[in-house]
Amino acid sequence: MLLNALLTFVLVVSFSINAKPWQLCHEDKEYPPYISSDNQASALLVDILEHAASSSNIELYFTALPWKRCQQAVKDGIYDGLFAMVKTPKRTKQFAFPMTQQHYINTADYVILYKRNSFLHRAELAGKLFSKQGEFNVNYYKKIKEFGLQAPAGYVVEQYIKQHNIAANSDYDLSLGIHQVAIGRLDGYIVEKRIGLAQVEALNQQDHVISSQGVLKRTYWYVPFNRDFYNNNKDDVVRFWHHMQLSREQILAHD
Secondary structure, eight states: OHHHHHHHHHHHHHHHHHSOOEEEEEESSOBTTTBOSOTTSOOHHHHHHHHHHHHTTOOEEEEEEOHHHHHHHHHTTSSSEEEOBOOOHHHHHHEEOOSSTTOOSEEEEEEEEEETTSHHHHHHHTTOSBOTTSOBOHHHHHHHOSSOEEOOTTOHHHHHHHHTTOBOSSOOOHHHHHHHHHTTSSSEEEEEHHHHHHHHHHTTOTTTEEEOSSOSEEEEEBOOEEHHHHHHSHHHHHHHHHHHHHHHHHHHHTO
16 A cells, blocks of 8 residues: 555656646636736636646646637647637637536626616617527617627627627727727627626726626636647546536635
């Protein structure tokens, strides 16, 4: 027993010393409570990943890039993986996603940030903006559309509004998008609910910009990897995803 324990310890230490750190890329935007440039602030996604890495005897290195560049860099093998990404059929051909659905890093509700007492606010209160089943009423919105909707560049929800021809003519990041909503120059901005409300509060726009009660898209965020990296480190990656699930459940339960 003592010999087996000693061998296990030696293997773990050897792995920790010789293993190359995994390089993960994320978008170069500050999205509290999930990503923060303030080392003293809570960053839930980073907390989950670091906890999972520690449990898996893996060292992580984080790099921030514009989202589209981040995706391309992982596809090219410059970085090993990225977070946080919505899973789509196209992306599963480009990246290695977990086969087990529970191995996600977070659930995400994408809502519409709109101006208080605006026509969108009144439409939702009247039960017209979302169906009784909770689906966004695209056809109704097209009838009342003024400036259009916007979402962060490269996101699945941005593709959604473009495919349905309800996107605004100009592209805005989250902060500018909220400002445009507040002054009535943008119908609404689609973003993950907690991120959106945190930014509204940071901009002191709580009296002017609110979140829809309806959810335009509810999905999961994953941490996919470069396909070659995954194939060469399959057991380690699967173990990391498993510990990520456990870390997520532990950390978010206390958030």
